[in-house]
Amino acid sequence: MPSLPPTVSFDSLKVVAGLAFATHLLVQLAEPMVTHFLAAYLSVLFTYILFQSFSAGFPLSSSILGALLLATTYNVVIFSSIGVYRLFLHRACKFPGPASLALSKWAFVPSDAVGQRPQKTDELHKQYGDIVRVGPREISINDPTALPAIMGFSAPTIKGPWYYVAHTDNHPRSCSLHTCIDPALRKLRRKIWDPAFSIRALQEYENQIRTTTNETMDQLAARSEKNETIPVDQWAMYFAFDIMGQLGFSKGFGLVQLGTLSKPIHLLEEAMQAFMTLGCVSWLAPLTRLLPNPIKSFEDYCQEAVDERKMNGGKHADIMSYLLAEDKETGVKHTPEEIKADSGLIIVAGSDTSSSSLSMAIYLLLQHPECLRKAREEVDSIFEGQEVNDFEALKKCVYLTACLNEAMRLFPPVASGLQREIPSNSSPVVASLRNGEKVIIPPGMVVTFPTYSVHRDPRNFSPAPEKFRPERWVNPEKEIAFNKNAFLAFGHGPTSCIGKNLAWMEMRCFLASFIKRFDGKLDDSFDDAAFQAGIKDTFTMTRTKPLMVKLVERPASS
Ligand code: HEM
Secondary structure: OOOOOOOOOHHHHHHHHHHHHHHHHHHHHHOOOHHHHHHHHHHHHHHHHHHHHHHOOOOHHHHHHHHHHHHHHHHHHHHHHHHHHHHHHOHHHHOOOOHHHHHOHHHHHHHHHOOOHHHHHHHHHHHHOOEEEEEOOEEEEOOHHHHHHHHOOOOOOEEOHHHHHHOOOOOOOOOOOOOOOOHHHHHHHHHHHHHHHOHHHHHHHHHHHHHHHHHHHHHHHHHHHOOOEEEHHHHHHHHHHHHHHHHHHOOOOOHHHHOOOOHHHHHHHHHHHHHHHHHHHHHHHHHHOOOOOOOHHHHHHHHHHHHHHHHHOOOOOOHHHHHOOOOOOOOOOOOHHHHHHHHHHHHHHHHHHHHHHHHHHHHHHHHOHHHHHHHHHHHHHHOOOOOOOOHHHHHOOHHHHHHHHHHHHHOOOOOOOEEEEOOOOOOOEEEEOOOOOEEEEOOOOEEEEOHHHHHOOOOOEEOOOOOOOOHHHHOHHHOOEEOHHHOOOOOOHHHOOOOHHHHHHHHHHHHHHHHHHEEEEEOOOOOHHHHHHOEEEEOEEEEOOOOEEEEEEOHHHO
16 A cells, blocks of 8 residues: 655545535535635645645655645545535436536536537437436426426526626626626616617617618628629628617727628627636636636727717717616616626627528528528518618518528527526426426526527427428418427517517518528538538527628619
């Protein structure tokens, strides 16, 4: 048996093992922050080394060796204790799922790294059933019947640990509305946000949407004249980012004029993947906040835009004018930190999502000429001899709307699902399932609804749930299955998308203008399999392969 370094005895190993076990119990009860825990851990180790070397007189090498042995003992015991607890004793053990995810959500990192979380979760549901344990204390429920209990207006849940990752610090009044967890504060903040999306406010935004749409179409026309192959999905992004800059705080990014992403936006797109992966291990967030901020230039850009906006006022109606005001009833106002975070949110929530829906709708229409013909006939007849600029008339484009809904069903812009937590001081939640059974979910558990799987489930949408069939939205009553409660593209309940109606205005205006003005075909070199494989889930959707299209202006439009 190998001998121990002179600084370590078997008794000290036993004490350290006991300490590790006690730490596990403490973590269960008090959930200390990882930074505090690491600081304490490292301080004890260094104090031990210093004491053994300078007070007890042992050589430095023996002291370090002893410290490493004690640390290894501590680590092995604490990880074994946590592992055994998670695998056999945890309240989530009653739910089926792979042991790897029961041990740690790190097991999701390989699929997150390639943006395939929705597909991975889908496989798990096919293997384990409608309820799968996808983390030590997290389950995924592939059954929209359970939605009201978890995400409905009277559900006792809060946003889950994933949202904590995007906080810049630990202060409750410095995060965006989207990542705000406290339900009472969220309610107050939604009250300030709501008027920015009222019917009157949306009417005030119409002009800006028209202008940016026309500018984008003109830029596309100029490129089509030169017979260029055009990355249409990129242009949908330039369009959506410019609109959100203008409608957010009266400062467009000028991307449509530039014909490229600016540096801050590019950085933001790249950082989304890191957020997604880090969401698996949200307890690490306080530690990663000590590292250089990967989206600093994007945040600086938002701050500058807000400062400029405050100084000069808005050039036209914008969302910021509402966010800077106080709620008349309660007198509550956003803090400067919240305004900064919300300005970033406007960009992220409003741009990636709408541009992804548009890109996928165009992709699917080009793949399905018969659907494109129908959508175009509808637009041509509603806007005969005139420009697409009447938002009331756009609402009458039923088939066009169906195409967009169907694109979001097959390729939801927020695909991996939305996470909610049952607070540890609340009662268990009893959720109904489609088979009439009930599931009891203990407090402290986290629940996710896998949007991608729910959308492609034949029990919700049939026939051909994997196929692009806009018709299912036109006559839903004739479908074998059409469960409108299973359409989660805009979320569900009190935290669902506040910008939904604005998104519809943008998407209908862009798509109708696009198909009215251009004939298009996928470039000969377009690789369909590569394009689909390049679609990544980074909380919102990222496309790594461009949608290269040849466009020709239609005679009627010129
Ligand atoms: C097709 C376009 C869009 C889709 C599919 C979409 C989807 C969603 C989803 C799924 C959520 C819930 C996220 C969660 O619970 O974590 C959400 C929230 C949100 N969306 Fe959208 N969105 C779209 C467009 C927009 C636009 C144009 C805006 C305008 C600024 C916007 C602003 C927001 C905001 C502020 C939230 C946070 C609401 C809250 O936490 O209370 N979205 N969106």
